[in-house]
Amino acid sequence: MNPVATPNAAASTVTGGSARAPETPKRSVVMETRGLELHYGNTRALKDISLRIDEKIVTAFIGPSGCGKSTLLRCFNRMNDLIDSVRIDGQVLVGGFDIHGPDMDVIQLRKRVGMVFQRSNPFPKSIHENIAFALRLQGVKDRGTIDQVVEESLRGAALWDEVKDRLHSSALGLSGGQQQRLCIARAIAIKPTVILMDEPASALDPIATARVEELILELKKDFTIVIVTHNMQQAARISDRTAFFYLGELIEYDTTKKIFTAPSKKQTEDYVTGRFG
Amino acid sequence: MTHHEQELSDLKQRLLSMGSRAELAVAQAVEALVQRDADLAREVKEGDAAIDQLEIEIDDQAVLLLSHAPLAGDLRLVLVIMRASQNLERIADEACKIANRARDLAEEPPLKVPVDISRMARLVLDMLKQVLDAFVRADIEQARMIIPLDKEVDALHKQYGESLVASMTRDPACIQRGLHYLTVIKRLERIADHAKNIAEEVVFMREAQDIRHAGKLSATPGEA
Numbered sequence: 127m128n129p130v131a132t133p134n135a136a137a138s139t140v141t142g143g144s145a146r147a148p149e150t151p152k153r154s155v156v157m158e159t160r161g162l163e164l165h166y167g168n169t170r171a172l173k174d175i176s177l178r179i180d181e182k183i184v185t186a187f188i189g190p191s192g193c194g195k196s197t198l199l200r201c202f203n204r205m206n207d208l209i210d211s212v213r214i215d216g217q218v219l220v221g222g223f224d225i226h227g228p229d230m231d232v233i234q235l236r237k238r239v240g241m242v243f244q245r246s247n248p249f250p251k252s253i254h255e256n257i258a259f260a261l262r263l264q265g266v267k268d269r270g271t272i273d274q275v276v277e278e279s280l281r282g283a284a285l286w287d288e289v290k291d292r293l294h295s296s297a298l299g300l301s302g303g304q305q306q307r308l309c310i311a312r313a314i315a316i317k318p319t320v321i322l323m324d325e326p327a328s329a330l331d332p333i334a335t336a337r338v339e340e341l342i343l344e345l346k347k348d349f350t351i352v353i354v355t356h357n358m359q360q361a362a363r364i365s366d367r368t369a370f371f372y373l374g375e376l377i378e379y380d381t382t383k384k385i386f387t388a389p390s391k392k393q394t395e396d397y398v399t400g401r402f403g
Numbered sequence: 404m405t406h407h408e409q410e411l412s413d414l415k416q417r418l419l420s421m422g423s424r425a426e427l428a429v430a431q432a433v434e435a436l437v438q439r440d441a442d443l444a445r446e447v448k449e450g451d452a453a454i455d456q457l458e459i460e461i462d463d464q465a466v467l468l469l470s471h472a473p474l475a476g477d478l479r480l481v482l483v484i485m486r487a488s489q490n491l492e493r494i495a496d497e498a499c500k501i502a503n504r505a506r507d508l509a510e511e512p513p514l515k516v517p518v519d520i521s522r523m524a525r526l527v528l529d530m531l532k533q534v535l536d537a538f539v540r541a542d543i544e545q546a547r548m549i550i551p552l553d554k555e556v557d558a559l560h561k562q563y564g565e566s567l568v569a570s571m572t573r574d575p576a577c578i579q580r581g582l583h584y585l586t587v588i589k590r591l592e593r594i595a596d597h598a599k600n601i602a603e604e605v606v607f608m609r610e611a612q613d614i615r616h617a618g619k620l621s622a623t624p625g626e627a
Contacts (some may be wrong), residue, residue, distance in 0.1 A: 253550070336405075343406045359472035386470040 127161035127216075130176040133367045153180035154211050154233045156320060156350045157202055157239075161216035164197055164206065171197050173374040175214070179320075184342060186365035186382065188358065190397065193371040195354045202352065203239035204232055221319070237264070240271065240313035246247050248303035248312075249260060249296035253289050254281075256297045256308055257315045275315055282348075283311035284317040284341050307341060314349065319325040321345065323353040325389025339364050362386045370394045407471070411480060412561040414464050418484050418491070421457040422535040425491045428498035429594060436505035436587060439513065447502035464554065476608075482504065483608040487538065490597040490604075492623040494531070497590040497597075504583040504590075514580040517570050518563040520587060526556055527591050530598040537605045547607035550597065551613075556595035563588045586588040 132155075145229045157179040157388070164172035172194045176323045179185050180200075187195035197206065204225060218225050250255050257273055257345055266272055276293070280286040285307045295309055306326060313321055323342070327335040342351060342364050355361050362381065368385040370378045370393075378385065378394045389395045396402045404412070428447050435443035465485045473481055508514075530552050537545040538539040564585060603615050 340405050359470075363471040383467055383470075387466055 128174045128176045128376070129156065130160060130178055131376060132178045132180070133380045133384075136222050138290040153183065155179070156181045157214065157219065157352075158219040159198070160197070162201065162218060162221070163215040164194075164201065165168065165211075165213045166209070167211040171374050175371060175376050176216075176384040177376060177379055179350065179352060179368075181223075181319075181350045182346055182348070183366040184346050184353060184364050185302065186361035186368045187352065187354045187371060188356070188361050188368060188397070189371035189377075190402075191356075192373075193370075196324055198371070199352060199354050200223045202320065202322055203236045203241060210253070237316050238318055239320045239322060240316065240318035241322045241324070242306070242309050242313055242326045244291045244328055246302060246329075248300070248308050250296070250298055253297045253300070253308060256299065257312050260312055260315055268294065271287050279311040279315040280308075282314050282345070283307045284344070285311055301334065303330050303337055306330060306334070306338060309330075310338075310341065310345075314345070318349065320350045323351065325354055325356065328356065335360070358361055358400075360384070370397060372397070406471075406558055407477075409466055410464075411473075412478060414461065414468065414484055415459050417457060419535065419539065421454060421461065421488055421491050421612055422531075424454050424457070424497070425494045426528065426531050426535065427456065427481060428495050430528055432501035432505060433520065433591075436508065439505075439624060441506045441507040441509040443550075444502040444506040444509070448499050451495055451499050454492060458488050458492040461485070468519040470560065474571075479608050483604045486602070486604050487601045490600050492596050494597045497594050499562065500590050503585050504587050508580060508583050511580050513544070514577050514584075516581070516584050517566040518570075520534070520586065520591075523556065523559050523588060523591050526559070527595045527598070528550065529620055530556070530595055530602075534598045534601045536557070536604065541605065542605050543609045544598040546602040546609075549602040552593050552597050556592055560588050560592040603608065 150292075155178045155192060156259075159175050161179055162172055163170065167249040175194075175198060180341050187199060199207045200299065201214065201218050201233065202225075214226065219241060220235065223230065234310050249259060251259065254276055258272045261272050261275055266275070280289060285304060288304060289308075302307060305331075310321070326342075329336045330338060339360060342353070345351060346366075353361075353365065365382045368380065368382045369376055369387065370391075372390075372393055374386065378389055378391045380390070384390075385394060386398055389398065424575045428450055431443055434440065453507065456521075462485060465481050469478075469479050530549050533545060533549050536542070537549065567581050567585050571578045600615075603613075606612060606614050
């Protein structure tokens with residue numbers, strides 16, 4: 127089994143170089159995989175992945191299509207359970223608990239580890255109801271509390287000023303970028319610890335992308351964020367740490383600065399400079 | 404202000420901090436020379452490490468910003484800051500060389516020289532101050548006005564050099580000290596060159612027009 131990779135220890139684990147002094151302050155580990163293997167039928171999609179995700183930073187997963195980055199992302203809240211042919215070995219820990227353990231409540235796990243997808247997927251309901259619905263599912267009934275959380279979440283997602291006068295209009299009338307921020311508001315309304323984002327800006331125009339990126343930088347003050355992106359510059363702009371995957375393997379995991387200015391592995395260098403992938 | 408704007412603003416602020424330190428180093432080096440103050444000369448040399456450190460930090464921050472793929476004006480700003488910080492570091496090095504000569508001259512008997520070092524230094528310091536102002540305000544008019552001042556400094560350097568050589572020829576006993584002064588005026592002339600370089604960068608930053616080597620390059624054959 128690969129030793130567990132953390133960016134600061136990456137040089138002596140994944141990247142095989144000499145140990146370096148930490149470039150970021152020590153943080154608590156929020157999520158961790160140990161010897162994680164995932165098969166889709168006979169296809170080995172993740173190969174012995176061991177890595178740690180620290181709290182309240184943005185960690186980016188990069189790599190060519192099919193490298194396993196989205197598959198790994200979905201492991202953290204057991205979204206892969208929905209696919210029949212999937213077999214998982216090894217461990218995934220969230221807050222120190224094995225999420226495949228017998229006592230794990232998947233609903234509770236997904237409340238703790240929220241997710242935002244590539245395509246925004248608001249419910250065909252009002253803006254207000256998109257957030258209130260998630261709260262009511264959790265048993266929140268008090269109208270005042272619901273209104274307050276709706277406002278806080280929309281403010282947290284930098285959407286409040288744009289929608290405060292039309293909260294009861296259909297969410298489907300919002301622009302693509304606004305819909306994606308509404309999905310982020312919906313995710314943060316239930317106060318998760320982690321937000322997983324699978325290419326959250328890939329379907330947006332540059333202005334909407336910039337807003338989502340700015341929002342991610344604000345959200346990391348309160349949440350741990352893991353983002354999958356194909357956009358190298360986006361990873362460089364918004365993430366603190368970056369993990370590069372290729373053919374199901376974790377090739378290199380380090381501070382974003384190191385990955386994008388002086389990666390240790392030639393494969394990483396070739397990928398981030400666009401020479402392959 | 405977005406995070407990106409904040410990062411650019413921090414980088415700019417760091418360059419200005421470097422600029423004011425470099426300006427102070429030049430002013431103090433000349434003061435040490437004029438006042439024969441060896442302690443002040445040492446202070447200038449000691450302060451150089453902080454300026455070198457700022458150059459490294461600016462480069463480091465700028466490289467990181469370049470990895471974010473800034474475009475257009477933001478891209479030019481980062482490039483200009485990198486080039487300007489290199490010029491400021493060299494200005495500070497020139498100030499150290501002046502401080503070295505000030506320290507050596509302070510140990511020698513005073514020499515009455517036929518040159519007005521303070522006048523030349525005022526002109527150079529004025530260029531430096533103005534170019535930092537032009538950078539802060541992205542004022543290309545002011546930047547363009549700085550460029551011809553370099554010719555005045557060059558003329559003064561030539562005139563003072565000839566006077567110093569003549570005086571050394573007349574009195575060989577003052578050759579050693581005269582050579583120190585020749586070095587000082589050459590260093591001041593180089594500082595003016597660096598200030599001019601930064602002025603040209605301000606024009607590039609604002610107008611995306613590269614005016615470096617304008618006189619020389621306009622004489623080369625045009626594009627085919």
